[in-house]
Amino acid sequence: MRWFLLLWLLYGSAALAARVDTKRKKTTIKTTTTTTTTPRPDRLSKVSGSTNKLPTPGGYKPDGDTVTREGCLPPEVVVNGTNVPGSGGEDFASVQEVQFLGVIGPLEQKRVCKIKCLNGVWVGPLCTIDQDSKKFQPMLRQCFLSPPAPDVVMSFEGKELNLENEVALPHGSVIELRCAEVGLFKFVGQPTIRCGNGQWNAPPPLCQPTSIQKNFSLDAAPTITYNVVSGDAGITSSGQVVILPNSIIHFDCLWQRQDGNPTWTWTATHRQYPSAWAISAEERGWKYRLSIYYAKDTDDGIFTCTTPKGHSNEVHVRVRNIQCPAIDSLDRNRVMAVEGNKMHSQARFACMEGFNLIGPEEITCTASGSWSETPPYCEVIQCPHLNTEDTHLRVESHNRSYGSRVMFSCPTGYRLVGSPVIICLKNQTWSDTPPYCEAIECEPPLAPNNGRVLDTGRYLTGDFLQFTCNAGFVLVGESITVCNDQGEWTFPPPIC
Secondary structure (H helix, E strand, O other), X not given: OOOOOEEEEEOOOEEEEOEEXXXXXXXXXXXXXXXEOOOOOOOOOOOOOOOOOOOOOOOOOOOOOOOOOXXXXXXXXXXXXXXXXXXXXXXXXXXXXXXXXXXXXXXXXXXXXXXXXXXXXXXEEEEEOOOOOOOEEEOOOOEEEOOXXXXXXXXXXXXXXXXXOOEEEOOOOEEEEEEOOEOOEEEEOOOEEEEEOOEEOOOOOEEEEOHHHOOOOOOOOOEEEEEEEEOOEEEOOOOOEEEOOXXXXXXXXXXXXXXXXXXXXXXXXXXXXXXXXXXXXXOOOOEEEEEEOOOOHHHOEEEEEXXXXXXXXXXXXXEOOOEOOOOOOOOOOEEEEEOOOEOOOEEEEEEOOOEEEEOOOEEEEOOOOOEOOOOXXXXXXXXXXXXXXXXXXXXXXXXXXXXXXXXXXXXXXXXXXXXXXXXXXXXXXXXXXXXXXXXXXXXXXXXXXXXXEEOOOOOEOOOEEEEEEOOOXXXXXXXEEEEOOOOOEOOOOOXX
16 A cells, blocks of 8 residues: 655644555655655654554544543654654654555555554544545555456456556455356456455456367357447446447357257246357357347346256356446536547547646546546646756746747847757747857957056956057057957957
C-alpha cells in the first residue's frame, strides 16, 4: 500500500509531501521533496507501538470528541529513500492529528487519510471510504497480489490489471477473475476474491484446457463457444456472458459426435431450451448446440455441457440491458464523440489546439457496465522553463503555454545576440535557444602622429578618452571622444 503527496499537521501548522508505510510497526512518512515543519521535528525516531493498533468499540472514535493525549514522537521521515536524522528532543506534544492524501492500490485511487496521536501512540491510518466521503474508517492490513497465470485475467474496480510484479491492495479490495477466453478453458475456483485484513478469502482460480486444446481427448472437459445471431453479448470481468434482451444466441459444446452425445443442462426454470447437433455439414460432427431465442431476464442461470465420460464445462448467463455511466463534459478543452452508453459503445476523445490528451484516445463500454478505462483529460501544452542565467537579459514574459511569445532585450550598453523572440511550439519545445547580452565595445583608438592617448584601457559604452599633442604641436579636432551604444567613437581622432 502506498501513501504519499500532501500531508499537513493539525495543531502543528506543518506541511510534508508524504507517504505513510503501514507494513512496518513504526509510523514512517516517506517524502520526495525537502520537508519543513513547524514545529520542526528535531528527533525522528521509531514510534512506540504499532500502526496496526486500531480503536476498539467503546474506545477512541475517529470522528468523536477530543481525547486527552500524551505527546507522540515524530513519525520517522524518509526523504527520497533516505532517513532524515533527528537532532533534538522535541516531540509532537501539540500535534493531535496528521492528515495526508493517500494514493491506494494499483489504480492509484486518491483518499484523504490521517493518523491520530492517542496516549503517545500513533493510531491509524484511517482513510475516507470513497473519494468524496468525509467518513473515515480504519485501514486494516493490506493483501499482496501476484501476477496471475497466463490464462487468468484479473480486474479491479472494473479495470483489467496487467501485473508484472507483486502489488499491495488495501483491506476490503475485491478482485474479479475469469479465463482469458470464456468457454475455451474450464474455470475452477472463485470468480471474486476479497482482501480481509491481510488475507484473501480464497486461493487464485485455475483455467484448465478443454477438448479443443486437448485434441478432443475423452478425459478433457468440453469446450464451449457462443455465436450471436442477432442482438449483442459480452463477457464481464468475472466471466459471465451478458446477453442483450431479445437477442438470439447459440452455445456450442465442442465434442466429437462419434464419441457419443453430450448433454446440456441449465438452472433456469422459465422454459426449455432446444439442444441438438448443428445442422450444417461442416459443424454437425463436432458442435452440440443449445440455443436461446429472444433472451429475457428469466433466462439467467448456469448452462452446463456434460460429456458421456462425465466431464463438464459451464457458462454463466445474465440477460441485461447494460449501460455505462454518462461521461462528464466539464473539461471545456476536450472534444468527444460518443456512440452511446450501451454495451460495446465507444467514446473517442481529442483536445482543442494548445492542449495534450492525457489518457486513452478511445474507451469502450464493457459488459460489466463500466468504461474500459478512465476518460482522459486535456492538459495545456507547456514548454520547459527557460534557462536565462544571463543577469543582463530582460525577459518580457514568462508564459510557457503553447503559442506564447517570449521577447528579450538588453539594457543600455549591451547588444542582444540571438533571436529577440522565441515561441512555444506544439511539441513542447521552444522555437530557438534564448539569446544573451553582450557588452558593446569600441575598437581601441589609434594615437595621432606626434600625439598620444590618455585612457583607462576600457572601451565600453560610456567610456571616454582624451588626445594630447607633443610639445611644439597644435591639436586640430576634438580632444575628447566617447564610446556610444553603437560601438563607435563619437569623434574621429584629431590631428597634431
